[in-house]
Amino acid sequence: MDKPVCLINTDSDGKLCVQPAALQVLQQIQQPVVVVAMVGLYRTGKSYLMNRLAGKQTGFALSSRNESRTRGIWMWCMPHPIKAGTTLVLLDTEGLGDVEKGDSKRDTNIFCLAVLLSSTLVYNSCGVLDNRAMEELQYVTELIEHIKVKPDEDAEDCTEFVKFFPRFIWSVRDFTLELKIEGQDITEDEYLEFALKLKHGTSKRVMEYNLPRECIQKFFPSRSCFTFQLPTTPEKMSILESLSPADLSPEFLEVTKRFCKFVFDKSEVKRLKDGHTVTGRVLGNLTKMYVDTISSGAVPCLENAVTAMAQIENEAGTVEGLEVYQSGMEKLKSSFPLGLTQVSLEHQRLSSMATQAFMARSFKDTDGKHLRALEVG
Ligand SMILES: Nc1nc2c(ncn2[C@@H]2O[C@H](COP(=O)(O)OP(=O)(O)OP(=O)(O)O)[C@@H](O)[C@H]2O)c(=O)[nH]1
Ligand SMILES: [Mg+2]
Missing domain, CATH: 1.10.790 (Major Prion Protein)
Incomplete structure (x- = not known):
């Protein structure tokens, strides 16, 4: 595939649907797949970072200053850069929380699909990991209502999710802080853990504060963080796609290189709940099944999928x-x-x-x- 294709789009009734051309691409892939999905708020540089993972200057379309670009979920399949015999599938998703779109149910569905289909989930946000950033990741608090592990259980035991959920990477863009706590240098992962610390107490405020943090901790025990500086000078931001490495900030290039290496090294082959390896062909069938289930208003179930x-x-x-x-x-x-x-x-x-x-x-x-x-x- 020399360019991405649309995998999941919207039909005339406004429901999510799978694009047959993308299914055909997946049908041809007999190799196991490593699936990396990127999710996050709209217009935060997700597609740009995905193109870096693809090792290409352009590919996933970028949004402009006042218009969101990625709609639905787009897919790019390529030979895995370091794991011979496997295919890397990049899934770039529609930005969440776009007020113009104003469709939070759709956002939840997109987030759930990214969780269900990926072996590594990159959550992208801008600025710092403050309380607002945690609140914006409200989607994790809804996962328990939108994904079932077993078909016959109403209330899920969250610990079950952990076994089948993807590795979690938080990419923080336009990060301007120094990585320090109380004067001590810290790593990006320590910064994430610090931001996920729970507060003591049982007041409503404390519980609201803790909820997204608890969900991230419970659902995603393998988690990491990468902090990216501004990629270039403000005046060159509008032509970012056409900039050569010499025009990009060395710090941004260094983090991007580390990020890509980490994703390639650590992302595992996608597996079903019973451990069965997912090939491109199975990924296509899995996508169709989950999208059909969600579009019919039902809750996707990991065991039914097997x-x-x-x-x-x-x-x-x-x-x-x-x-x-x-x-x-x-x-x-x-x-x-x-x-x-x-x-x-x-x-x-x-x-x-x-x-x-x-x-x-x-x-x-x-x-x-x-x-x-x-x-x-
Ligand atoms: N400030 C900033 N802008 C960026 C960065 N990366 C990309 N951009 C620019 O931000 C705009 C949006 O980038 P996209 O990659 O399309 O963002 P997106 O999150 O995929 O957008 P949607 O698909 O609409 O949600 C483009 O003009 C990019 O050139 C970044 O790290 N920082
Ligand atoms: Mg995009």
Whole structure:
């Protein structure tokens, strides 16, 4: 893919829908995927930073001074820069909290989808990690109502989420403070932990203060922070996309380099709740399932996703296995007449190849239903 494509958009009824062209791209990807999603308030430089991750000057479209740009969720797939045999999928999302759009439900849905689909979630904000920044991340406090781990449980045990949620990175842009607490130098991660510290007490104010911090701590135990300075001088900001590295601030370049390296090193292959590796093809089916569920007003469920993905992959595996066997037999026909032993040997060889093809795709075929279907077929 030399440029991003729209993965999730809005249909004529205003509901989120998956774009078939993007699904087709994912269908072709047999490799495991590492999925990095970027979320955050509107017009805070998300798409620009995503282009840095892609290693490209341009790609995801940037917004202008007075107009938000990214709508829905855009996707860019590329060979992983350091993990051979895996594909890096970058998901750039629509900015949250745009007053002109004024659709907080849509914002929640976009945030949930980014959490559900990614193995690393980058939350981007501008300025400092103060109370306002925490309040703006209200979406984490709603996750528990919008994602289920098991289909039959009303009240979720938050500790369950932790096992399936992405790694969390907070990227703070236009950071102007010194990284110091009480005169002592601190790391960016320590700065984040300091900002997430809870207050003692049980008053309403204290509870409101603590809630987003508690949610981040509980849901995202693997978390890190990167603080970025202004990328260039104010007068050059409007032409940022066309600036060469020489025109960018060395501090910004240094953090960006560290950030990209960290994302590439630490982001893991996306897995389903049962640990099954997600390939591009499965990611496409997963996206469709989650978007359909959300658009129908239901709550997406991680365990249902495993069952649904297993069903799709096992059925496809049966068809693939049969094709291997049948095309082998067709080829054999051209060498007829053959002795019974030879035919029997060839049958055994092709059957085992068909089973291998099935096994490469199948998972959770616990009662062997699909494998039997292949044998019968
Ligand atoms: N101050 C500042 N501006 C930036 C930074 N990075 C990009 N910009 C500029 O800010 C504007 C918005 O950048 P985008 O990357 O489109 O921001 P976005 O968050 O993707 O915007 P939406 O998709 O509309 O939410 C563009 O004009 C960029 O050139 C940054 O680190 N600091
Ligand atoms: Mg954008």
